[in-house]
Amino acid sequence: xxxxxxxxxxxxxxxxxxxxxxxxxxxxxxxxxxxxxxxxxxxxxxxxxxxxxxxxxxxxxxxxxxxxxxxxxxxxxxxxxxxxxxxxxxxxxxxxxxxxxxxxxxxxxxxxxxxxxxxxxxxxxxxxxxxxxxxxxxxxxxxxxxxxxxxxxxxxxxxxxxxxxxxxxxxxxxxxxxxxxxxxxxxxxxxxxxxxxxxxxxxxxxxxxxxxxxxxxxxxxxxxxxxxxxxxxxxxxxxx
Numbered sequence: 001x002x003x004x005x006x007x008x009x010x011x012x013x014x015x016x017x018x019x020x021x022x023x024x025x026x027x028x029x030x031x032x033x034x035x036x037x038x039x040x041x042x043x044x045x046x047x048x049x050x051x052x053x054x055x056x057x058x059x060x061x062x063x064x065x066x067x068x069x070x071x072x073x074x075x076x077x078x079x080x081x082x083x084x085x086x087x088x089x090x091x092x093x094x095x096x097x098x099x100x101x102x103x104x105x106x107x108x109x110x111x112x113x114x115x116x117x118x119x120x121x122x123x124x125x126x127x128x129x130x131x132x133x134x135x136x137x138x139x140x141x142x143x144x145x146x147x148x149x150x151x152x153x154x155x156x157x158x159x160x161x162x163x164x165x166x167x168x169x170x171x172x173x174x175x176x177x178x179x180x181x182x183x184x185x186x187x188x189x190x191x192x193x194x195x196x197x198x199x200x201x202x203x204x205x206x207x208x209x210x211x212x213x214x215x216x217x218x219x220x221x222x223x224x225x226x227x228x229x230x231x232x233x234x235x236x237x238x239x240x
Contacts, residue, residue: 026239026240027237027238027239027240028172028173028174028237028238029172029173029235029236029237029238030170030171030172030190030221030235030236030237030238031170031171031172031233031234031235032168032169032170032171032192032230032231032232032233032234032235032236033168033169033170033171033232033233034163034164034166034167034168034169034232035164035166035167035168035169036138036140036163036164036165036166036167037143037161037162037163037164037232038137038161038162039158039160039161040065040066040134040158040159040160040161040162041155041156041157041158041159042068042131042134042153042154042155042156042157042159043131043155043156044068044070044073044128044131044132044155045152045153045154045155046068046069046070046073046132046152046153047068047069047150047151047152047153048066048067048068048069048147048148048149048150048151048152048153049067049068049069049149049150050066050067050149051065051066051067051145051147051148051149051160052064052065052066052067053065053136053142054142054145055142055143055144055145056141056142057141057142058139058140058141058165059136059139059140059141059142059162060136060139061136061137061138061139062135062136063135063136064133064134064135064136065134065135065136065142065160065162066133066134066147066159066160067132067133067134068131068132068133068153069132070128070129070131070132073125073128073129073132074129074132076125076128077122077125077126077128077129080118080121080122080125081122081125083118083121084115084118084119084121084122087111087114087115087117087118088115090111090114091108091111091112091114091115094107094108094111095108095111134159134160136162138164138165138166139164139165139166140162140163140164140165140166141162141163141165141231142160142161142162143160143161143162143163143232144160144161145159145160145161146158146159146160146161147159163232165226166226167222167223167226168223168226168227168230168232169204169220169221169222169223170190170201170220170221170222170223170238171218171219171220172218172219172220172221172238173214173216173217173218173219174216174217174219175215175216175217176210176215176216176217177215178217179206179217182203182206182219182240183203183206184203184204184205184206185202185203186202186203186240187200187201187202187240188200188201188202188203188221188238188239188240189201189238189239190221190223190236190237190238190239191236191237191239192230192234192235192236193234193235193236193237194231194234194235194236195229195234197229199223199224199227199230200223200224200225201221201222201223201224201238202221202222202224203219203220203221204220204221204222205219205220206218206219206220207219221238
């Protein structure tokens with residue numbers, strides 16, 4: 001009887017230890033990240049006229065995110081358009097004159113070159129005016145704004161940070177021992193700290209290298225749906 005008691009006690013202790021170990025090995029911390037994230041900068045030096053989308057606000061693809069005062073570029077475009085029209089009139093006149101043998105082909109060729117040059121300058125002017133508005137490359141949310149309205153900015157200066165509202169994913173780091181059973185498509189449940197809600201996700205990719213010091217490997221999980229209550233930067237715990 002005493003031996004049976006000792007045996008049962010040993011089995012119970014083993015099960016408790018096994019359960020504790022399994023629970024620890026099947027849970028890990030995660031960070032929610034977005035597959036679409038970008039810091040936008042300007043291609044021109046100008047003054048900020050307005051920032052229609054404020055921090056935290058949602059936007060749609062092609063919505064204007066920031067507008068610049070481009071009165072100089074618009075005036076420059078008007079000048080080039082006038083020069084192009086003048087060059088075309090000159091070319092037409094010289095084409096008529098060469099038919100009457102009043103001038104030679106050389107003058108017509110020069111007129112044609114002048115038209116082509118004005119057309120190229122107009123393309124440049126049009127590009128500059130198009131750059132007066134930075135539009136959203138995709139649907140998303142405004143994360144950070146680094147400038148204020150009426151400030152003068154330089155070329156390549158960081159202006160806005162945006163996060164896409166497309167697919168969100170979870171980044172996690174797990175023990176390399178998990179590779180004996182974890183595979184792409186393996187399901188998990190993720191509880192988010194910020195809202196206490198649970199979400200379903202699956203392993204979408206497994207890292208190619210194991211950290212030799214910590215003996216861990218990076219894993220990426222994709223959420224089963226585009227949950228409206230999830231935001232990039234949230235953190236939580238994943239349980240397999």
